[in-house]
Amino acid sequence: DTAVSQTPKYLVTQMGNDKSIKCEQNLGHDTMYWYKQDSKKFLKIMFSYNNKELIINETVPNRFSPKSPDKAHLNLHINSLELGDSAVYFCASSLGQTSYEQYFGPGTRLTVT
Amino acid sequence: GEDVEQSLFLSVREGDSSVINCTYTDSSSTYLYWYKQEPGAGLQLLTYIFSNMDMKQDQRLTVLLNKKDKHLSLRIADTQTGDSAIYFCAETLGGSYIPTFGRGTSLIVHP
Numbered sequence: 025d026t027a028v029s030q031t032p033k034y035l036v037t038q039m040g041n042d043k044s045i046k047c048e049q050n051l052g053h054d055t056m057y058w059y060k061q062d063s064k065k066f067l068k069i070m071f072s073y074n075n076k077e078l079i080i081n082e083t084v085p086n087r088f089s090p091k092s093p094d095k096a097h098l099n100l101h102i103n104s105l106e107l108g109d110s111a112v113y114f115c116a117s118s119l120g121q122t123s124y125e126q127y128f129g130p131g132t133r134l135t136v137t
Numbered sequence: 138g139e140d141v142e143q144s145l146f147l148s149v150r151e152g153d154s155s156v157i158n159c160t161y162t163d164s165s166s167t168y169l170y171w172y173k174q175e176p177g178a179g180l181q182l183l184t185y186i187f188s189n190m191d192m193k194q195d196q197r198l199t200v201l202l203n204k205k206d207k208h209l210s211l212r213i214a215d216t217q218t219g220d221s222a223i224y225f226c227a228e229t230l231g232g233s234y235i236p237t238f239g240r241g242t243s244l245i246v247h248p
Contacts, residue, residue, distance in 0.1 A: 122234055130177060
């Protein structure tokens with residue numbers, strides 16, 4: 025009965041590799057998000073999709089490419105991983121773009137060595 | 138400086154009240170939130186307050202908003218060990234529904 029799920033939970037990889045993180049929500053929500061939480065616990069929005077369409081793209085390197093095959097899924101692909109990409113990545117969803125409540129996944133801890 | 142600031146740690150004894158404080162800089166905040174993050178889990182919305190309210194109470198939780206000082210607090214009455222977690226303060230501004238988060242306050246409850 026998991027609401028927002030992410031895989032994998034942990035990801036350790038080397039610099040230069042390409043990796044993907046998957047996110048799925050079974051809440052029937054229209055809007056999904058990716059956040060990055062750095063080592064100092066700052067949580068920043070990266071992307072937001074509404075009904076599979078990109079609506080928010082903060083200043084994020086082009087190496088990060090979100091993909092939404094349907095409104096229940098929002099995956100994050102990262103090319104040419106760098107040390108500074110090490111962080112916890114959270115997926116979230118909300119009923120719609122104007123919903124104040126977001127439901128978060130458990131996070132994916134990415135470590136780039 | 139940070140848009141939303143919180144102290145990083147708070148330690149309380151079980152049964153006591155906990156007060157977690159937050160300050161924000163932008164007076165155009167529309168909603169202010171408290172999220173809870175338990176170990177290994179995502180953030181969970183605990184409560185929120187609209188910017189034209191001064192107080193909101195929900196069972197053991199009391200939220201106080203001082204708009205003049207741009208200060209938000211979360212009081213947890215009768216704190217239990219299960220309340221140990223990181224508490225994030227957040228705000229949304231103007232027409233945006235994307236929250237700006239503080240760095241979180243780690244609440245440690247000891248017997």
